[in-house]
Amino acid sequence: YGIEIEEDRQEISEEAKQAQSDRELLYKIHEIANAYFQEILWDSQEGRSIGLSYFRERDLKDDIIKKFQLGYSPEKKNSFTEFALNKGYSKEILERSGLSIFRENSPAGIDRFRERVIFPIHSFSGRVLGFGARILKSNVKTAKYLNSPETEIYHKSNVLYGLNQSKQAISKKNVCLLVEGYMDVISLHLSGIENVVASSGTSLTTEQIKLIKRLTENVTILFDGDNAGIKASFRSIDMLLAEGMNIRVLLFPEGYDPDSFARKHPQDYVEKFIENEATDFIDFKAEILLKDAGSDPIKKAEAIRNIVKSVSFVQNALKKEV
16 A cells, blocks of 8 residues: 555553563453353252252343353352462452452451352453452442442443443444343343443443544433433433533333333344334423423523533534524
């Protein structure tokens, strides 16, 4: 092509080399952990009777479980830590990855995700960056979902769950469905709807929006039927508008979320429902705020100001006018 490529002759500094090999180690330990959790799920008595039976109760087929590389972390408190130490990984790298916790009273280490089903979180290109994990016991006083802490390779504001498995479908359909949780993504995939990602409980960030924008400018946000967080999400939707995205919003019938709706209805019904019921975000916001304001003129003026603010974020001048 006649493009001259200038080679960078500078030697990489020792520090940069070290940082690069540290990152590679973090990727490697996550790969090892991912394989370990999957092996426990499929090949151990505990994994099959607790983890696998949970996924099957949720109607997940084996090929979907394998597609999302779901796993299980056993009850023994340092099961993975012991495995990794025996493989020659240091305490330091286990601690930095967030997979193990070492305290004075437990020098042998504790697995962060013990006794949970595991959802690996992949980068755009498919490398494992971290994990989400769900506890199955209902009588334990701990968070239902637990995520990897921030590390050199995992920044939750830069990652969308399911993007690696969904990127081709998003490109092809030219629309990205945005949901809240891991199971919402997986259930929609199960019912054949694959252009879907989750923001995993964080409100949307500019970095996440840019990831979607590489594939499409069209986003449809799917809200639960009784989602109290709709108003709270208005701010992140304004950010989407500011990035030049086209936003539609869909509210499921009361009592449904994307996971339960997708499991209850056939694929073509769900696809048509999403297509026909999704409304433009500005219209949706106007409807909600004006309904709240009723006939109170002060509230009405405030609502209109709020709607106009969102319109001001729209990038395309023609669209803004409309």
